[in-house]
Amino acid sequence: MNTLGRMLRLTTFGESHASMVGGVLEGVPSGLILDMDFIQAETNRRKSTGIFTTPRQEEDIIELVSGVFEGKSTGAPIGLLVHNQNVRSKDYSNLKENFRPGHADFSTFAKYGIRDYRGGGRASARESVIRVGAGAIAKLLLKQQHGSYGGVLVWGDRGY
Template sequence: MAGSIFGSAFRISTFGESHGKAIGVVIDGCPAGLVIDEEFIQSELDRRRPGQSNIVTQRKESDTVQILSGIFEGKSTGTPLAMVIYNGDQRSQDYGHIADKYRPSHADYTYQVKYGIRDYRGGGRSSARETAARVAAGAIAKLLLAQQGVHIQAYVSQVGPLILQKSATELDLSLTESNDVRCPDPAMAEQMIDLIKAVRKDGDTIGGVVSAVITGCPVGLGEPAFDKLHADLGKAMLSINACKGFEYGSGFAGVSMRGSEHNDSFYQEDGKILTRTNHSGGIQGGISNGMDITFRVAFKPVATIIPEQESVNEQGEAVTVTGKGRHDPCVLPRAVPIVESMAALVLADHLLRQQMVKLP
């Protein structure tokens, strides 16, 4: 089965479960000679790890990464690059009460039917813990992209009904990491944090939106039919736990515009072809046009809540389910580095497919 493999020229395969011994990733296709900054990789994992603030799950994991292969004297060798992160703070006993029960809006029922067996401890393979492996791989992809002048910045733009009305060009994105919710508008960030705390106090959860901007992307990435750049970005984002929607450029808002309003007029400046507006979100015909790539990712409320819910067990008998254990009241703060990582994996893959990667 290839369900745990992503990418083509820059391909990753992740492994491990939430309450297993470890999680990890193997990268195939990373070109030789890339300087591997292990401190940067760890810093990316630190942005995603649990327990980093009082508005995320309090599971205590250091998420310390170990590189097992594919590196020599600080540079990639071109051979498979393997990384592992050992789990250290599992509380499997917290899940004994749902060993034979299906939690509403979780993968319990679908996994049971598909495989005939499921790991109920924290959701097993369906747990968002798996995304730590993606972030580790995404850090390598980011290092590769940085060499080509490509940078990705994601941030929280909505929590529940609280919507950041400013666009990325109106924001100081360097402020994204200055607060726990990762919103670059300090006043809005404070409101978002207060809302998440209130929701958590109620034993409930809440969703929202992560927005992202990719700068420095060259013209020509993406394929004309099934591997359009935005299609691959959409697949990448929709593979993230709790993701419910993806839009790029004008997205759904574009349907209320006329073509005369929506079209991005071309002009030339300093020998470069640019567009006066960017409703296309940096992608036209499935191929990057050199403008900033903009997209948004919608995340649902976390399915595990404290109040009792109606459900059934494996025998189809009516039961009630109560959430226990340590869970995020809102996935958004920790989703930001995951969104960036998945975007980095897509771009690294397309750069290599287009043979646009040049290392010193």
């Protein structure tokens, strides 16, 4: 799936071993203050850290390349980019003839008829960095326009 959403619509592009991953976020009204420190902090939260995740480490510096002027949204589609820096496609050469169990390699091949064994292509978790950046912008929209905050509400007798 390359596009999702209705009110806010995100179309993503790029692959794990391409020069970048990116997206176009449509539906953001003009005048939204785009706090890059917040957007980057949210993006940094998705980095892999555990022993059962990828050892690949990326800086994940998110850039807003369109739809922004002087730190505010213009109402035009917002372009998000993250450059891939730690790309070592030759590390995947042993997968050229074999599908990885539990990965979308085979289903992607079955659907599109092309085999990109270098890190999963569009099916890589790397592609999620743009979804997280767009989600951070959506959080800013909710907070600035609707005063939305998360929390837990206890209603009624707690029974202690």
